[in-house]
Amino acid sequence: MRFTEELRREADHLFEAIFAHPFVRGIAEGKLGREQLIHYVKQDYEYLNAYMRVYGMAISKCADREEIAMFHEQISFILHSEVHPHRNFCAVAGVKFEDVQGFPLAPSADHYVKHMLAVAHQGSLGEIMAALLPCPWTYLEIGRRLMEEVMPDPSHPFGEWIRFYGGMAGEATELMRSRVDAWGETSNQAERARMKEHFIYSCQLEYLFWDMAFKVEEWPVPPKAAVV
Numbered sequence: 001m002r003f004t005e006e007l008r009r010e011a012d013h014l015f016e017a018i019f020a021h022p023f024v025r026g027i028a029e030g031k032l033g034r035e036q037l038i039h040y041v042k043q044d045y046e047y048l049n050a051y052m053r054v055y056g057m058a059i060s061k062c063a064d065r066e067e068i069a070m071f072h073e074q075i076s077f078i079l080h081s082e083v084h085p086h087r088n089f090c091a092v093a094g095v096k097f098e099d100v101q102g103f104p105l106a107p108s109a110d111h112y113v114k115h116m117l118a119v120a121h122q123g124s125l126g127e128i129m130a131a132l133l134p135c136p137w138t139y140l141e142i143g144r145r146l147m148e149e150v151m152p153d154p155s156h157p158f159g160e161w162i163r164f165y166g167g168m169a170g171e172a173t174e175l176m177r178s179r180v181d182a183w184g185e186t187s188n189q190a191e192r193a194r195m196k197e198h199f200i201y202s203c204q205l206e207y208l209f210w211d212m213a214f215k216v217e218e219w220p221v222p223p224k225a226a227v228v
């Protein structure tokens, strides 16, 4: 069995919980509140900035140009393509994409970002890729499921979001999967155990990210006292 197949099986309950999450169901049913959509984009914009930084840290650990090229292409994908699903949410919410950028991270989004940065700082290239993999993989499976469930209704408000992740994220997932498989094959048991731990933790944080957006989660006490 492929190492990533083993990871996917171990995380199956987390994938299922994500598919059933009310925010994901809200995308399927075309029913999400304006505040929820705006909060998601605000948080995801900053999350993707951190994700690209982690790719940069991964590049510093690459052994050859082929590996560097993979991360370079992924950074380019985030910069130039992953703006489309964000623009879809903004259009439905009636806000400009430019107006939802530069906001501070909510607790759960910050937790996810700090997890990726900690693994990037301390871990091997294989550990970093294992921590990053749930991100394209969960979105790909969400997209594929929603393509089957609600497409091809051309009037669906989140059609662009669904088509984007149901199709485009496939390549990124397979590329990263094959790298994680190869790394797992040449690693010892302790390294594979660390990779599994990071993968599962990122799956838990993917769930938490949806939950943060659905609940419009904020810090219970803001960093600065309100001026009266």
Ligand SMILES: Cc1ncc(C[n+]2csc(CCO)c2C)c(N)n1
Pocket: 044, 047, 048, 051, 074, 075, 077, 078, 134, 135, 136, 137, 139, 169, 172, 206, 209
């Ligand atoms: C919280 C969160 N998780 C996953 C994605 C999806 N995603 C992020 S980067 C990328 C491409 C990987 O190189 C994909 C598919 C997201 N937008 N936000």
